[in-house]
Amino acid sequence: xxxxxxxxxxxxxxxxxxxxxxxxxxxxxxxxxxxxxxxxxxxxxxxxxxxxxxx
Numbered sequence: 001x002x003x004x005x006x007x008x009x010x011x012x013x014x015x016x017x018x019x020x021x022x023x024x025x026x027x028x029x030x031x032x033x034x035x036x037x038x039x040x041x042x043x044x045x046x047x048x049x050x051x052x053x054x055x
Contacts, residue, residue, distance in 0.1 A: 012048040019044035 019041045026037065 010051070012052050015044055015048040019048070 022037055022041055022044075026034065029037065
Protein backbone atom coordinates (compact mmCIF):
# COMPACT_ATOMS: atom_id res chain seq x y z
CA UNK A 1 0.00 0.00 0.00
CA UNK A 2 1.37 3.43 -0.88
CA UNK A 3 0.55 6.68 0.82
CA UNK A 4 0.52 10.06 -0.88
CA UNK A 5 3.53 12.20 -0.15
CA UNK A 6 2.86 15.53 1.51
CA UNK A 7 3.31 18.62 -0.59
CA UNK A 8 5.87 21.28 0.06
CA UNK A 9 5.51 23.17 3.31
CA UNK A 10 3.69 26.48 3.10
CA UNK A 11 5.89 29.44 2.34
CA UNK A 12 6.04 31.63 5.48
CA UNK A 13 6.63 34.71 3.30
CA UNK A 14 3.20 34.22 1.72
CA UNK A 15 1.54 34.05 5.14
CA UNK A 16 3.41 37.14 6.30
CA UNK A 17 2.48 39.10 3.18
CA UNK A 18 -1.16 38.07 3.54
CA UNK A 19 -1.22 39.06 7.19
CA UNK A 20 0.20 42.49 6.47
CA UNK A 21 -2.32 43.00 3.66
CA UNK A 22 -5.09 42.66 6.28
CA UNK A 23 -3.84 45.91 7.75
CA UNK A 24 -4.37 47.76 4.46
CA UNK A 25 -7.28 50.17 4.72
CA UNK A 26 -7.41 49.87 8.49
CA UNK A 27 -8.17 53.58 8.70
CA UNK A 28 -11.52 52.82 7.02
CA UNK A 29 -12.49 50.09 9.49
CA UNK A 30 -14.46 50.99 12.63
CA UNK A 31 -12.16 51.40 15.63
CA UNK A 32 -13.89 48.59 17.55
CA UNK A 33 -12.74 46.12 14.85
CA UNK A 34 -9.05 47.08 15.06
CA UNK A 35 -8.22 44.79 17.99
CA UNK A 36 -9.68 41.79 16.17
CA UNK A 37 -7.62 42.57 13.08
CA UNK A 38 -4.45 43.07 15.09
CA UNK A 39 -5.03 39.79 16.96
CA UNK A 40 -5.55 37.88 13.71
CA UNK A 41 -2.43 39.39 12.14
CA UNK A 42 -0.40 38.69 15.26
CA UNK A 43 -1.51 35.04 15.29
CA UNK A 44 -0.66 34.61 11.61
CA UNK A 45 2.76 36.22 12.04
CA UNK A 46 3.50 34.11 15.11
CA UNK A 47 2.64 30.90 13.23
CA UNK A 48 4.66 31.92 10.17
CA UNK A 49 7.72 32.91 12.17
CA UNK A 50 7.51 29.77 14.32
CA UNK A 51 7.52 27.61 11.19
CA UNK A 52 10.74 29.28 10.05
CA UNK A 53 12.48 28.37 13.30
CA UNK A 54 10.89 24.91 13.34
CA UNK A 55 9.61 25.65 16.86
